[in-house]
Amino acid sequence: MTPTLNVDLLIIGGGVSGLWLLNRARREGYNAILIEGSQLGSGQTVHGQGFILGQPVIGPISPNDPGLKLLAQMPERWRRHLAGAVDDVDLSQAATLAERTYSWTLDSKKPGGFGIGKLFRRKSSVREATGTPVGETTELPASLRHEGFRGELRLIEGLVVDNRSVVAALAAPVMPYVFQNRGPAVKARDGAFNLRADGREPVVIKARKIVFTAGIGVTVLGCVPLHVWRQHMVMVRGAHLPDDLYVNAIDRDGQRRFNLTSHRDNEGRAVWYVGGALADVGSQFEPAQQIAACRKELAEQLPWVDLREAQFSTVRVDRAAARQRAxxxxxxxxxxxxxxxxxxxxxxSTIPLLVDQVMDMLGSGGVRPEPGSLELLDDWPRPDVADDPWDQDGREWL
Ligand SMILES: Cc1cc2nc3c(=O)[nH]c(=O)nc-3n(C[C@H](O)[C@H](O)[C@H](O)COP(=O)(O)OP(=O)(O)OC[C@H]3O[C@@H](n4cnc5c(N)ncnc54)[C@H](O)[C@@H]3O)c2cc1C
Structure with missing residues (x-):
């Protein structure tokens, strides 16, 4: 007979959503486990840019959307977790890359809009007047204080986190409850999941509640209709690059242009990670073509940064947004x-809200914590935390 494990809660997918939920559920006494089909954070999470903003990062969104008020509270909520001030999810071991982020209205305009706004045939209506204009006393990052700087800067309420370190901080306390599956887990006809690993008998997992936090994987497993589109992100590395840039760049007419975050690779070199509309519009480009487009944009907007010695690479990643009427x-x-x-x-940014909602649903759905043993899985393989895209093996740098 196939060994069977009964749990209160089975979480499928180990990005920030699943790991955050696992921390909360274990803390509240649920016999909860998480199954990951690849590496922790390997979906959108390690490919994301880590902006925790009190406003939407993608559009189009109605300025009357009631969600905007809740979204505005997110940076403060994350700050409390990062300071270790909230017991159930302690992010004090995660790294904050920037305490401030900027919206940069470029002093140039490209004909035609691009990006997700075009996908929906509507223009973002909340992009334009966001943020507080930078005053003379605002302390700007060195790389934005250059005399060659053109355009207008606004401070956006928010911060930037290092996504990989958030995954590692969330995983550390709950690793005994996180299990590797050989590839994406698939629901069997009877509703159970067979946990599989090379050279082992599968284990049937039966759960009172299953939660799909599988990122884009929910298009296969779940029931949330998503718009999925491909982004072609660009990475620029060089020991000489400034590492203090965290900007969302837009056109004078409010169209998104590019988002840029600064990181360090495993060898200590500065890495710029460039996305936003540049990554949307370049989704069809070959890597060399996308690199050329990015090089041109950066040379135009940051002419004081010497890019001659910089190396470029690209990574493609699927992005998605849930559809709703407006x-x-x-x-x-x-x-x-x-x-x-x-x-x-x-x-x-909104993952803490997602976890609140799931926990409320468990409570109101009558799923109460019950004691249970996980002995059957004591020596089961555990997933690693995924590398940042710029540290992944086999990447070609030009
Ligand atoms: C390029 C890019 C930039 C972004 N920038 C920002 C930003 O600056 N600010 C912001 O707020 N948001 C940003 N986002 C969005 C943000 O990164 C995501 O909303 C967030 O990371 C989603 O986390 P998640 O845990 O829900 O999903 P994911 O990180 O995708 O995790 C899903 C996990 O489930 C696993 N999985 C999938 N299917 C299965 C299965 N069947 N069985 C087992 N495991 C499975 C995957 O391997 C993966 O590990 C960005 C996204 C992208 C792609």
């Missing part, structure tokens, strides 16, 4: 169907 959802979408909950966070 554009895309700014808040998490959590749906319950039978014994399964599908949880889509909308953005990294």
């Amino acid at each position: 554009g895309v959802a700014v808040l998490p979408v959590v749906r319950e169907m039978g014994d399964a909950i599908t949880a889509w966070p909308a953005s990294l």
